[in-house]
Amino acid sequence: MERVGPAAGMTTKTDYEMVVGLEVHCQLATRTKLFCACGTDGFGETANTRVCPVCTGQPGTLPVLNKRAVELAFQAALALDCRLAEESVFARKNYFYPDLPKAYQISQYERPFSTDGGLDVALKDGRVKRVRIHRVHLEEDAGKLLHEIGSKRLDYSLVDFNRGGAPLIEIVSEPDLRSSEEAYAYLTALKEVLQHAGCSRCDMEKGEMRCDANVSLRARGRGELGTRAELKNLNSFKGVKDALEYEFRRQAALLDSGRRVVQETRLWDAQRQETRSMRSKEEAHDYRYFPDPDLAPLRAAPEWVAALKASLPELPAAKRQRFQSQHALSAYDASVLASDRELAEYFERALSGLPGGAKTLANLVINELLGKLNAEKMTAGRCPVPAESLGELARLVQAGTLSSKGAKDVLARMWESGKPAAVLVAELGVSQVSDDAQLRDWIEQALRAQPQAAADLKSGKERAIGSLVGVVMKLSKGKANPARVNVLIKEAVSR
Amino acid sequence: MAISEEDVRKIAKLARLDLSEDEVRLYGGQLLKIIESMAELESLDASSVPPTASVLGLANVLREDEPRPFDDGDALLANAPEREGPYYKVPKVLE
Numbered sequence: 163m164e165r166v167g168p169a170a171g172m173t174t175k176t177d178y179e180m181v182v183g184l185e186v187h188c189q190l191a192t193r194t195k196l197f198c199a200c201g202t203d204g205f206g207e208t209a210n211t212r213v214c215p216v217c218t219g220q221p222g223t224l225p226v227l228n229k230r231a232v233e234l235a236f237q238a239a240l241a242l243d244c245r246l247a248e249e250s251v252f253a254r255k256n257y258f259y260p261d262l263p264k265a266y267q268i269s270q271y272e273r274p275f276s277t278d279g280g281l282d283v284a285l286k287d288g289r290v291k292r293v294r295i296h297r298v299h300l301e302e303d304a305g306k307l308l309h310e311i312g313s314k315r316l317d318y319s320l321v322d323f324n325r326g327g328a329p330l331i332e333i334v335s336e337p338d339l340r341s342s343e344e345a346y347a348y349l350t351a352l353k354e355v356l357q358h359a360g361c362s363r364c365d366m367e368k369g370e371m372r373c374d375a376n377v378s379l380r381a382r383g384r385g386e387l388g389t390r391a392e393l394k395n396l397n398s399f400k401g402v403k404d405a406l407e408y409e410f411r412r413q414a415a416l417l418d419s420g421r422r423v424v425q426e427t428r429l430w431d432a433q434r435q436e437t438r439s440m441r442s443k444e445e446a447h448d449y450r451y452f453p454d455p456d457l458a459p460l461r462a463a464p465e466w467v468a469a470l471k472a473s474l475p476e477l478p479a480a481k482r483q484r485f486q487s488q489h490a491l492s493a494y495d496a497s498v499l500a501s502d503r504e505l506a507e508y509f510e511r512a513l514s515g516l517p518g519g520a521k522t523l524a525n526l527v528i529n530e531l532l533g534k535l536n537a538e539k540m541t542a543g544r545c546p547v548p549a550e551s552l553g554e555l556a557r558l559v560q561a562g563t564l565s566s567k568g569a570k571d572v573l574a575r576m577w578e579s580g581k582p583a584a585v586l587v588a589e590l591g592v593s594q595v596s597d598d599a600q601l602r603d604w605i606e607q608a609l610r611a612q613p614q615a616a617a618d619l620k621s622g623k624e625r626a627i628g629s630l631v632g633v634v635m636k637l638s639k640g641k642a643n644p645a646r647v648n649v650l651i652k653e654a655v656s657r
Numbered sequence: 658m659a660i661s662e663e664d665v666r667k668i669a670k671l672a673r674l675d676l677s678e679d680e681v682r683l684y685g686g687q688l689l690k691i692i693e694s695m696a697e698l699e700s701l702d703a704s705s706v707p708p709t710a711s712v713l714g715l716a717n718v719l720r721e722d723e724p725r726p727f728d729d730g731d732a733l734l735a736n737a738p739e740r741e742g743p744y745y746k747v748p749k750v751l752e
Contacts, residue, residue: 192722199725209743210734214727220736230722251710258673260747273710307750320744448671453710461716 174414179382181390182345182375182406183296183337186352187330188362189303189370190234196302196329197225197268204324205368217302217327219263224456231300231329232460235275236470238331238361239298241477242352244279246467252300252457255449260321261305269332271451274299275460281335282479283351284497286343293348294336303328306369325369331361337376337387342406349373349399354478358503366398373402378423379413388413389423393437395430405430409437481506489513489520498528504543505532511549516557523556525566530573547576555583561596562643568592596643601634601650604642608633609654620655627651660689 192202195217204212216223239246253271279295305326307319333352339345353371356362364371378390391409396402408430413423428437476484478500485496485506499509509527513520531552535545555572558564564572564587572586579586587593595601608630609616618626627648634647665685669676676684727733739746 194722194724199720199723199727201724201726210730210745211743212726213730213733215733218733220733226720227718228722229719232719249716256671260745260750308744309749317749319747319750320741321747322744450671455711458713458715458718459711 175418176414177382178379178410178414178417179384180339180341180377180379180406180410181337181387182339182341182377184333184335184339184345184348184402185374185376186333186335186349187303187372188238188333188356188364190231190238190329190331190361191363192228192230192234192329194228194230195327196228196231196300197327200327202325202328207324209320209322209324212324213326217263218323219265225268225454227457227460228329232275233470234361235298235300235329235331236462236467237359237474238333238356239276239279240467240471241355241359241361241474242279242281242295242298242333244276244295244298246276246462247273248462249273250275250299250460250462252454252460253451254454255301255451257449259304260319261307261326263305263323263326267302267304268454268457269301269451270299275462281348281351281355283344283347285347291338291344291347293338293344296334296336298331298333301330301332302326303330337378342403342410345375345406346399346403349402351478354501358476358478358481359474360503372397375402375406377406377409377413379410379417388417389425391423391425391437392427393430394427394440395432397432401430401432404432404435405437408435412437475503489524491520491524495521495524495528498532499524502542504541508542508545508549508552512553512556514553515550516553516560519553519556519560522560523553526552526556526559526569526573530570534573534577546578546580547573548580551576551580551583558583558587558593562646563587563593563596565592565594565643568594593641594643595638595641596646598646598650601638601642601647602654604634604637605630605647605651605654607637608651616655619651660685660692 189202194200195202195212198214198216200212200214200217202212216225236246250270251273252268254266255269255271256266258265274297276298277296279298280292281295283291283293285291303325305321305323307321308316309319310316311320335348339348353364357364362370366372373396375393375396376390377393378388380386380388391413393405393409396405409428416423424439427440429440430437481500482493482496485491485500486493489496491499500506505527509523512527513523516523531545531547535542552573555564555569555576559566559569568587568590571590571592572583575581575586575590576583581589611633612629615626615629619630630651631644631647634642634651635644662681662685665681665688666676668688669681669684734740734743734745737745
């Protein structure tokens with residue numbers, strides 16, 4: 163095993179630039195596998211309970227293509243601005259591995275169903291970068307190998323074919339990414355688009371989204387590409403980022419010392435935070451692709467494609483734009499709310515019947531609700547607080563009946579009890595006093611109690627208002643509406 | 658047209674076949690005959706025939722996305738040389 167890799171923050175002799183292309187596999191959100199009627203719900207279920215003669219490669223069986231998988235794949239390609247091929251062909255990729263019962267994987271090779279797309283990726287510095295998509299093709303997943311049970315390492319391997327034959331799209335980007343951050347941002351944008359479009363759930367923990375990276379280095383400003391390494395086993399977005407950064411250091415050290423980067427497949431070891439050469443794979447790289455005679459070609463009839471395109475939901479980029487223009491939200495608020503389809507739908511449901519309350523509602527959702535959802539690892543679609551109830555809560559805040567602090571307390575109770583906002587406001591006694599007569603009464607008392615502050619404020623010392631508001635809050639046991647109190651104090655002293 | 662013993666060994670390896678020296682020569686000869694037969698096709702003028710992956714004239718043979726669970730998974734496992742519980746058991750293949 164090779165062990166090169168100085169610590170982070172190394173300086174290199176040459177100013178290198180990272181060149182990265184990503185190959186992302188996403189499982190399509192179908193009910194059944196790509197070529198047989200076995201369910202795709204086998205994750206976490208007993209091994210080999212979603213299998214049949216087709217997906218276990220029994221002799222004499224024939225694959226039949228899943229129409230829904232094709233539709234979702236086409237929609238994914240359309241959402242990624244790809245060109246759909248009039249006709250595409252399935253090919254056999256031949257290799258022996260125990261997770262592949264037929265000894266070939268049905269994939270697409272020379273004639274994938276789509277090519278030449280692109281994805282706009284929002285970068286941290288505010289720029290938007292267009293990452294070109296080389297191709298998207300359809301293929302079946304392999305089974306899953308187990309090498310240990312619990313913490314016990316086995317001296318044999320176990321195979322579970324529950325996910326064997328599940329429908330995947332492989333999305334191959336051009337080598338347009340220039341840093342680990344860009345790779346991370348690309349994956350984030352890709353996941354958002356595919357989830358929004360309903361093509362894939364992209365649940366990484368279930369292996370529904372997986373990523374390989376091709377990475378090479380070159381002196382900044384140079385045109386030609388360096389020799390690349392292919393990184394595998396990148397099981398999270400953070401894994402991709404860490405592995406690319408490690409690989410940058412490894413390759414820079416090699417190049418700086420006059421050595422060469424070897425073209426090879428390297429495995430990311432998340433525990434050791436390093437990549438290592440996977441020599442055993444090299445022999446097997448002769449896949450002998452050929453068209454699968456068991457499958458007819460796939461044709462993308464224009465009417466079919468048009469109908470699929472028309473039924474695509476609004477995509478994140480368009481949604482962000484609309485949230486800014488239609489609801490007058492900031493770019494930040496819009497991007498947070500539009501990043502997740504369920505969250506965006508929840509927000510808009512809560513917003514109906516709350517004219518002009520978008521900002522108040524956005525604050526509640528982003529600052530309060532999202533934290534709770536994340537803490538419970540819950541999607542907005544399963545939020546225990548109905549959208550309508552959150553809308554009602556926002557209305558109370560907007561009307562001044564409730565402070566934002568009060569809203570937070572009420573929300574916590576709504577989360578537990580599911581009771582309507584108005585009921586909880588009464589139960590908790592957190593409603594704000596916005597009644598001018600009552601507020602003026604407290605203000606008069608405050609002015610008498612703090613004559614110096616009153617005089618200071620009158621002579622233009624704005625800061626003196628703080629102690630007066632403080633007295634009012636104390637008298638009201640924290641229930642006075644502070645914004646209204648400010649206005650009324652100024653009125654009172656200017657009389 | 659020639660096929661070297663090295664070619665035969667490589668093909669055998671890819672097909673997971675363990676061949677003796679005699680077999681390498683035997684199959685090498687047979688493979689060569691097959692390739693020569695195929696080469697005869699090259700004498701035909703196919704310039705007006707578009708390349709095709711399928712001769713059936715079919716396209717879009719599709720099925721609906723309706724689960725139909727197979728109810729005899731155990732029979733499939735029973736075909737395996739070795740099993741352990743619900744799993745197929747294979748020699749260790751850890752990278």
